[in-house]
Amino acid sequence: MLIFESDVIPVLMKQLLAILMISVFFFSCKKENTDPYALPDSYSNQTLGKSANDLLSASKFTALNIQIQYMPGYALDTQVITKIFTFLNSICNKPGGIMINQVEIPGSGDSITPIKAALLEKTYRTAYTSGSTISVYVLITDGYDTSVTTLGFAFRNTSVCLMGKNIFDHSGKPGGITRVALETSVIEHEICHLLGLVDLGSPIQTAHRDVAHGFHCTNNNCLMHFAIELHQGLGAFSTVPVLDSNCLHDLRANGGK
Template identity: 35%
Template sequence: MQITKLLSILIISSLILIGCSNDDEDTPIASGLSANTQPLGSSANDLLSDATYKGLTIEMVSVEGFEPTATAVNEFKSFLEERIFKPDGITINQRSVASSGMAPFTTQEINEIESDLRTTFNEGDEIVIYIYFADGGNEEDTDTKITLGTAYLNTSLVIYEDTLRKLSMNTNAPLLSTIETATLNHEFAHLLGLVNIGTSLQSEHEDSEAKGHCNVTSCLMAAAIEFRSGMMNMLGNGVPQLDDQCIADLQANGGR
């Protein structure tokens, strides 16, 4: 799955390709919980509009010692408030848990961890999202490609916090909170159906070489950033924003 000079400095001598993956696996977490175990993007309208759900609760579960920064959590909430209609508000409930000891992770293993840890599901007019901050990386990470996060079901996503922290330790790297915010916003935007995964295109801007991502290189939903080529330059001016075409898509599907 998908900022100016500050992030390009991040791995100035590296060959790393950083990105995300979005997985439409719909493996059930447990029986009877079908509303929260649907394919990626299928709850986009429910998240964007207030037609069915008036409020949003986020169950944010972090491995002890790998909690997101308060700045990232606050900026993430502001991003959501700017794009979705939830008159009853957005509630973020955070807690920490012991390590699973399973790192590095496959998406299936992340799904199994959710089965053990998730406690909150859609109820009444409240829709619930589960976010897991992991103490390791994705099993498919290589010397040339790293996954920052994965949106893998309609209301589920994982942030590979250990990977984000390692990136932030590079010389002249952006703040950890900036990397976290960009990753959170990007992955949640996949839950909102971007790009063309549950929220229909209003114009042709899907990346033909990276489905589910935007072909505008400065957009939050750009697919992947290769440091060595200079494409990883978006964070220099802060967390990247959605471009006008992505915003138009969200608005046409009930969002702001």
């Protein structure tokens, strides 16, 4: 079953998920596996936040592999790749190294829903968790989320989706945030949800969860403030925000550096 960050699922999608869940229930007696979204790797089919400790600590996995798949026109600039590496290397205990690679996949050219993202991941993802290496998947699409304002979302335990076109359309304007800074901010924010923030796999050490906005931080200067993943909130920042001390404390308490 897919569990997404609750605040970014449109109402229609919740209803569709409910219908699908009911359908699976009715047909489960006929087939051994009716989940059309299931990935071939059972480890990567867990719910959001379940791999927080596995990603942060070296106890089960000593290396981290990030597979980025982008639709035509939305490849990440090498500056973004370097920034993501530096960011993760400062947080995750991975003595075996952090690998990041990106490859192009065909465009879909339309709106992206969490369910579509899950199906695209199932179709194209090739890197899975194996041996001592844990893998994270980043999908960059050429469409908008159906809610229009969403720039990205995290789903499953190792999966992230970015709305490439939406990010492109809301960056690089005179006086505003650059495309490199916005892409970096959204990817780092969504990966931090996989790392368990806020209180979604990495238990909070002090009260700082913005309950009104799901699993986010109350500090509006923090990378985990809810506005980072919505272009409506872009007026609040022009450079890549960093994690505040409360969020860093949570990650360290759950095995991070």
